[in-house]
Amino acid sequence: MNALVKAAMALVALFVAAILALVVGVIAVDKAGAVQLSDGGGGLTGVPAEFRPWILKASAACSHRELSPALLAAQIKQESGFRTDLDSPVGAQGPAQFMPSTWATWGRDVDGNGSASPRDIGDAVMAQGRFMCSLLGQAKSSGIPGDVRALALAGYNAGWGAVTGARPPGIPHIAETENYVRIILSSMAKFEGPGLLQVSGSGSGPDAVRRAITRVGTPYAWGGGGPSGPSTGFCDGTNGYLNGSCSASTTVGFDCSSLVLYAYWPSIKLPRTAAEQYGATSNHAVSRSDLQPGDLLFWAHGSSIYHVAMYAGDGKVVAAPRTGRNVEISPLTSAMPERDYYGATRP
Structure with missing residues (x-):
């Protein structure tokens, strides 16, 4: 009888260990995969991107x-x-x-x-x-x-x-x-999808974030978009391609800097590219610990800036990430490679 009890207890211990390993694995996968909100927020899911x-x-x-x-x-x-x-x-x-x-x-x-x-x-x-x-x-x-x-x-x-x-x-x-x-x-x-991120405060920064968020789900188009909204883009030999063809020329959307331009226009008329936007606002640098809604975040290879996003509050950014993706709300920590983070400015 004691031998049977011991054997049963051993089986239970093995079963519990297996369950714990499974749970830990699921948690690890969830953390690794949590690079963006499931649908960008907005209380909406399951609709065509253009709608x-x-x-x-x-x-x-x-x-x-x-x-x-x-x-x-x-x-x-x-x-x-x-x-x-x-x-x-x-x-x-x-x-x-x-x-x-x-x-x-x-x-x-x-x-x-x-x-x-x-x-x-x-x-x-x-x-x-x-x-x-x-x-x-x-x-x-x-x-x-x-x-x-x-x-x-x-x-x-x-x-x-x-x-x-x-x-x-x-x-x-x-x-x-x-x-x-x-x-x-x-x-x-x-x-019914996840709720839209609530942006607190008033002024040009929070207002710009609110305007950008209305474009969540809009496709990315290299060279597309401007103060009046999304438009078709173009390919430059390197950017704008998807699966070997020029996606940007047939996609109505924004790229990263045109979304920022659109969000702030006309209260602040920022220049067109991410590098130009950094140059125009770098005199007001902001530390990562003092970010406020509307602050601009930049990523670079070395000193060559390649991406801009807007801080949306609550540790999240709103941005147009790259060809094949849509405007989205995502965690700052995984919006772009952490090693490429260059700094933040306040327009």
Whole structure:
């Protein structure tokens, strides 16, 4: 009996040791892999990269917090499956499926390409956000009981008159509208990502960080981007290539220094390249222990600066890292090779 007990205890000890080794291994992998936030923050995940900045921007522009990024994303998924070329049999167009008469009220050229089109992602998503924000306001002031998000969605699908005209007022008894509201509200969870980094303080630095964060998810394009937003870039014989082809020339996005330029413009008009930005701000160097939101961080090979990022607070940076990646929020300690860290400045 004692021999059996001892044998059993030995087996238990081996099992416990194996479990501990597994746990330690998992923790080590987690620490090694924690080079960036899973989706850059923003309370949004699972959407095409080209939609992401516009969804975040549309949500942030609405004073009604019920218009979350996840709600807008779930609505676009239901409307079009994120397709820009979709035309419905009744004439609705684009990713947010605007009818021409409704588009005439809400459509604007927000992406700066010279035309307001329901098929342009930026124009469509921002119009969707304005329309939904207005409907949420009407739902709140109407006194109609129920989830104001459901009422707003019903108004988007069937018209606000159908909501107020229902008996009793509320979601109209239309099968399409009832399913529309149910599917969107039940599918929101799949689009809910990690929360957007909260930036404290006021002034040009924190404001620049807040502006940069609205571009999380925008692709990297070498030579692309400027004060007015993302644009296609170019290749210079060394940079801008992905898998052997010139990715930058067909990618609308930012590179590291154009994101910083965009974030600070027009309150501070920084020069274009990372090296120039260091030269323009190096008279106000900042130690790593005194970093504040908006401070510029530089990495270099020797004395040749090759990358700039913005300190976002809480030990994190916001940056456009390299070709093939998107604008992201990541830990300062792993944003770039630690050996290449050159210093920080305050514009």
